[in-house]
Amino acid sequence: MTTPLTWLYAPGDRPEVVHKALASNADVVIVDLEDAVSPDRKKYALAATAELLASPQTLPVHVRINTPHDIEALTTLPGLCALRIPKVAYATDIRRIAARAPGVPLYPLLESALAIEHAYSIATAHPAVHGIAIGEADLRADLGIRDGAGLDWPRTRIVVAARAAGLAPPVQSVFPDIRDLDALYASCTHGRALGFLGRAAIHPRQLPVIERAFRPTPEEIEAAEEVVKAAATDEGALALPDGRFVDAAIVAAAQRTLSLARREGG
Secondary structure, three states: OOOOOEEEEEOOOOOHHHHHHOOOOOOOEEEEOOOOOOOHHHHHHHHHHHHHOOOOOOEEEEEOOOHHHHHHHOOOOOOEEEEEEOEEEEEEEHHHHHOOOOOOOOEEEOOOOHHHHHHHHHHOOOOEEEOOOOHHHHHHHHHHOOOOHHHHHHHHHHHHHHHHOOOOOOOEEEOOOOOHHHHHHHHHHHHHHHOOOOOEOOOOOHHHHHHHHOOOHHHHHHHHHHHHHHHHHHOOOEOOOOOOOOOOOHHHHHHHHHHOOOOOOO
C-alpha cells in the first residue's frame, strides 16, 4: 500500500455513512465506536461494525474502540486492519490490549498530559504498535489550552517519540470545522512543518485539502531528485553545486519525498 495521507472517520452506528466513507477517496477509513456514538447506541454500533467487517473491504478499515470489551467482537474479522485505542496513558494499557488482540496492529491515541509524558514508552510498548497519535480535543481540555498553538509542544513530543521508536510519522488530529478549508490547509501545512504526515478527517470534503497539503511540491520533488542523483554517483557526504551539504540522512529524506510523490493519483 502507498503511504496513507487521509484517514476518514465515520460513526459506527451509521452504516450508510460508513459505506459512503468506503466509497470515498480516503486512504483509510476509521469506524468510530467511541466519541461519535451516543451511549444508548454503542451496542448497535458494535454489532453493525462487526457485520460490516465480517468480509474484506475495499479500503483498509481501522476501528476506534470504545472499551476493551469491543476487542473480542472484532479481532478475528477479515475486514479489520487495525484497532485505534483511545485514552491510552501507560505502556501497560497497550500490552493488555495486545494480549487480547494477537496479530492486530494497534494505534494508541494519547489524549492526556500523562499520556504525552509517557509517549515513548507507549510507542515502544509492544511490536503490535504501528503508530501513535494525539487526541487533541481531550488533550486541550486536560491542559486547559485555549489557543491551538499551545499544543505545539505535545505535538512535537509525539513526533519525536514516534521517530525514536522507529514508527511512521504521526497523523494529525482532526480539524473540527468542515467548512473552513483554507484554515484546514494552513493547519495542515503547520503540522507538516512539525513533522506530521497526513491527517484524520471528519468529512470527505476535507480529503483533497489534506492530500494537497501533505504532497511534496514540485520544488521539493526537484530538490529531492537532485539529492538522490548526486548520491548515486558519490559515496558518503558530498556537497551539491549550490553549496548544500548532503549526508545519508538527507538522502534518506529525499528518497521518502520521492516515494510520497509517486503515490497513486499523484
